[in-house]
Amino acid sequence: MSAPASDASPRHTLLAGLGSPHGDDEVGWVITDRLAKRILGQKLRSSPTLRRLPPLAAELRDGQRWSIQKLAVPAGMLDLLEPTTETDRVTDLFLIDACLAEQPPGTVLRWVWPNRHWETRRSSSTHELSLPWALQMAEHLGRLPPRVSVLGIVVPPPTFPSPTIPGFPPLPGAPSPFDSGLDPSHPVAPNFGLSLNFAAKVPEIVDRVERIVRGESDTARRRPGVL
Amino acid sequence: MTAGDGTTRTIRVEAMTRVEGEGGLDIRLRDGQIEHVRLNIFEPPRFFEAFLRGRPLEDVPDITARICGICPVAYQMSSVHALEAALGVEVSAEIRRLRRLLYCGEWIESHALHVHMLNLPDFFGYDGPLEMAQDHPEWVERGLQLRKLGNELLDCLGGRAIHPINVAVGGFYRAPTRGELSAFVQPFEGALRLAEEAARAIARLDYPDFTQDYDLVALVHPDEYPMNEGRIASSDGLSIAADEFPQHFSEQQVPHSTAMQAIRLGTGKPYLLGPLSRLQLAFEQLHPTARRLADEIGFLPPFRNPFYGILARSLELVHAYAEALEILKSYAPPKPARIAYEYRAGRGGAATEAPRGLLYHGYQVDDQGKVVEADIVPPTSQKQGQIEVDLREYLPAVISRPDAEVAEACEKLVRCYDPCISCSTHFLQVRIDRQ
Numbered sequence: 001m002s003a004p005a006s007d008a009s010p011r012h013t014l015l016a017g018l019g020s021p022h023g024d025d026e027v028g029w030v031i032t033d034r035l036a037k038r039i040l041g042q043k044l045r046s047s048p049t050l051r052r053l054p055p056l057a058a059e060l061r062d063g064q065r066w067s068i069q070k071l072a073v074p075a076g077m078l079d080l081l082e083p084t085t086e087t088d089r090v091t092d093l094f095l096i097d098a099c100l101a102e103q104p105p106g107t108v109l110r111w112v113w114p115n116r117h118w119e120t121r122r123s124s125s126t127h128e129l130s131l132p133w134a135l136q137m138a139e140h141l142g143r144l145p146p147r148v149s150v151l152g153i154v155v156p157p158p159t160f161p162s163p164t165i166p167g168f169p170p171l172p173g174a175p176s177p178f179d180s181g182l183d184p185s186h187p188v189a190p191n192f193g194l195s196l197n198f199a200a201k202v203p204e205i206v207d208r209v210e211r212i213v214r215g216e217s218d219t220a221r222r223r224p225g226v227l
Numbered sequence: 228m229t230a231g232d233g234t235t236r237t238i239r240v241e242a243m244t245r246v247e248g249e250g251g252l253d254i255r256l257r258d259g260q261i262e263h264v265r266l267n268i269f270e271p272p273r274f275f276e277a278f279l280r281g282r283p284l285e286d287v288p289d290i291t292a293r294i295c296g297i298c299p300v301a302y303q304m305s306s307v308h309a310l311e312a313a314l315g316v317e318v319s320a321e322i323r324r325l326r327r328l329l330y331c332g333e334w335i336e337s338h339a340l341h342v343h344m345l346n347l348p349d350f351f352g353y354d355g356p357l358e359m360a361q362d363h364p365e366w367v368e369r370g371l372q373l374r375k376l377g378n379e380l381l382d383c384l385g386g387r388a389i390h391p392i393n394v395a396v397g398g399f400y401r402a403p404t405r406g407e408l409s410a411f412v413q414p415f416e417g418a419l420r421l422a423e424e425a426a427r428a429i430a431r432l433d434y435p436d437f438t439q440d441y442d443l444v445a446l447v448h449p450d451e452y453p454m455n456e457g458r459i460a461s462s463d464g465l466s467i468a469a470d471e472f473p474q475h476f477s478e479q480q481v482p483h484s485t486a487m488q489a490i491r492l493g494t495g496k497p498y499l500l501g502p503l504s505r506l507q508l509a510f511e512q513l514h515p516t517a518r519r520l521a522d523e524i525g526f527l528p529p530f531r532n533p534f535y536g537i538l539a540r541s542l543e544l545v546h547a548y549a550e551a552l553e554i555l556k557s558y559a560p561p562k563p564a565r566i567a568y569e570y571r572a573g574r575g576g577a578a579t580e581a582p583r584g585l586l587y588h589g590y591q592v593d594d595q596g597k598v599v600e601a602d603i604v605p606p607t608s609q610k611q612g613q614i615e616v617d618l619r620e621y622l623p624a625v626i627s628r629p630d631a632e633v634a635e636a637c638e639k640l641v642r643c644y645d646p647c648i649s650c651s652t653h654f655l656q657v658r659i660d661r662q
Contacts, residue, residue, distance in 0.1 A: 072387075072388075072389075073389070078371055079371075079375055133357070136357050137356070137357060137360055137367070140357060140360035140361050140364065140367075141360060141364050141367060141368065142364070
């Protein structure tokens with residue numbers, strides 16, 4: 001891990017939202033977008049579906065430096081934290097991602113890294129690397145800033161099957177729905193965007209996350225907990 | 228895990244690590260003799276061929292891309308070539324070059340990951356890349372750099388790095404501008420030097436002494452290193468059109484695996500696919516930069532040691548960077564980006580070279596542009612039989628060691644083939660015998 005920044009260094013906070021366009025998994029991007037608007041007063045220009053990340057740039061607001069970015073995969077964090085003059089100055093990293101947990105949807109959980117309870121040896125896939133794996137790799141490569149937190153936004157359990165798209169033209173000619181278990185005449189919707197009930201909680205979630213990243217609410221530091 | 232009753236000894240690797248997908252390995256010895264070696268694939272079936280039926284043929288490249296997160300382009304390329312054969316579509320030379328560039332991006336991403344993250348820790352004696360990064364961060368940094376540019380190229384050409392969305396039957400939905408691609412030239416020049424450096428270093432590793440008399444199978448093309456076009460050839464002289472694959476190769480069920488295994492119909496035996504096969508059959512078609520490097524490091528045919536797969540991938544990484552660089556420098560957007568076609572009933576088959584080896588797709592379509600039948604034969608299911616044969620041959624050299632070491636040695640061998648178990652798309656057929 002990098003050497004801690006001296007007290008004289010201005011705080012430089014990097015917010016990285018992890019997500020996808022699929023259902024409530026988008027929440028990491030939604031929160032990051034809202035925070036960019038609140039903190040920086042601007043819309044994020046980066047496209048989260050692309051891994052080509054623009055060089056990390058920092059904006060000075062209220063005496064603090066802020067960088068805000070969206071990521072499609074955890075391993076993107078390794079690219080985001082590639083050693084540059086700017087990344088070397090980051091003091092606080094917050095990774096914001098959807099998570100499934102016992103707590104009610106909308107709850108914000110916080111884990112402070114390093115967290116040795118996280119399983120890192122067996123990733124779900126060698127082709128896509130998990131968040132704990134990416135964090136540990138970034139740590140070994142000396143790319144992590146002094147303070148790292150993962151903010152998990154509890155989302156509702158995913159539903160299956162996804163709702164059908166109203167008015168979507170049916171696909172004729174399928175031999176039998178029993179061949180595959182999926183009936184082509186009833187297409188499955190791609191399920192983009194947050195679910196309606198969960199989307200209503202977003203303003204409240206943004207408030208909570210903003211307090212945490214501004215250092216105004218730190219009660220759960222050094223242990224996983226409910227804020 | 229081990230179990231023994233005095234005469235039998237069972238060594239079981241419940242779940243192999245650093246391979247994609249869920250698979251295990253079962254070895255049983257009786258009185259010191261190998262009774263069986265089984266690669267157990269217990270990943271559930273995925274029904275891709277079945278749920279393509281009745282779908283518009285335009286859906287096929289996007290749906291089949293989901294079969295694999297690291298070689299989606301291979302599935303897209305084999306599918307569009309097969310469908311274009313069925314429809315009688317011929318793409319322009321510019322579209323063809325752009326497709327090769329896309330494939331280069333995938334080879335770069337896949338090979339950089341396997342060489343530096345999945346396979347290299349075995350040679351340095353680490354459990355995985357995390358452990359290796361603590362002592363050799365320079366290797367991991369180099370792998371990350373090399374992989375990142377492959378991702379970025381896929382992003383640009385495919386619309387996104389994982390499961391690209393820009394590949395169409397007939398070409399591309401949108402061709403990138405000259406400016407978008409010229410931005411890659413400089414980083415690719417640096418990465419090519421990095422890839423050469425990596426290959427030189429990998430050539431200096433210690434390799435186990437283990438050679439096999441393989442039947443090596445790959446695409447061959449008179450003018451280019453095999454990627455998305457050519458005839459299917461083997462080291463014993465087979466040379467067939469790609470759409471003749473079903474007449475010369477057969478998939479078979481084995482009781483211990485949910486994935487099928489393939490054999491050559493002519494020999495009744497398994498065969499090897501992948502970088503060693505490509506190098507053996509198309510060595511002279513390597514890009515001159517990679518070819519010179521092969522001479523320099525003394526990595527020359529015949530290729531009969533599977534542990535050298537890591538060096539073969541490293542050399543192909545150099546090839547992919549060098550070829551991509553040439554295409555990037557001379558790029559002009561194809562016009563049109565997509566060739567128009569009309570629906571007609573027909574059949575088409577095609578094979579392309581996924582990073583892991585030859586990938587065959589065959590489709591029957593109707594005159595309304597719907598898929599009637601689909602046949603997808605991924606490289607990993609084809610070479611599972613050969614992996615089992617190799618394990619059986621390799622075991623005598625390590626069998627006197629403690630069980631944990633035998634299991635570890637076997638896992639290391641399996642990883643050399645870069646198997647992608649998740650790609651297995653077939654399921655065992657069920658036969659009900661009613662009397």
